[in-house]
Amino acid sequence: MRNRGQQPPIKLDRILEQADLYMIGDPEIGLALLAKCPAAETPEQERARQFWQLQFTHWRDLLAGDVLAVGRAITDCSLFNRSPPFWLQKASTLLGYQCMSDGEKRSRRDMNKHWHRWKAVKLVQGRHKKDPRNFTPGKVKGDAVWAEAAKLVADKNGEPDVETVKKSYALISRAGGAQVTLPSYKRAVVKRDRRCEK
DSSP: OOOTTOOOOOOHHHHHHHHHHHSSSOHHHHHHHHHHSOSOOOHHHHHHHHHHHHHHHHHHHHHTTOTHHHHHHHHHHHHTTOOOOHHHHHHHHHHHHHHSOHHHHHHHHHHHHHHHHHHHHHHHHTOSTTOTTOOOTTSSOTTHHHHHHHHHTOOTTOOOOHHHHHHHHHHHHHHTGGGOOHHHHHHHHHHHHHHHHO
8 A cells, every 4th residue: 555645656667668669769769758757766666767768778879870789788688687678689680680691691581481481381280389370270181281381472473382382391390390590491401402412
């Protein structure tokens, strides 16, 4: 129960987490929300305010060209024992992508094409966990699975290619399926190419 005159606890974290998710690249909105919060805070609210003040400041610094802001933001997550906010997760991935060679980018694009075909088969089989697009398990059987999966990943011309889906499914399955990594994918490609040469 609250004492008279004491303000109700604010939902600072919830407000700022939503701002982090929905503000589409503008940390200034988060900083403005922080400025509007009441000054009287519990120790937990003060700590949350400090965390988000740092996060939005690091995000602003990154947008201004300071790539080391990502590392500082990650360090702050560790110091505050908090999960990285969405902006930081996205920034880490984009920073990694910028550092990739053209060859690695090409390999990842190729792997992703194969993986999407593999996933389409899993969806048709009703075996891609927690995905609302799953078909009812057992509804589509036999070779019809390949045709349905090909429809899900049809190219720009709307032409489903059953053989391509079959080959992609086999390749990604050999590379680890849902746990495929770029190194495991590359090993599977090398093995596939050796078999084709024979």
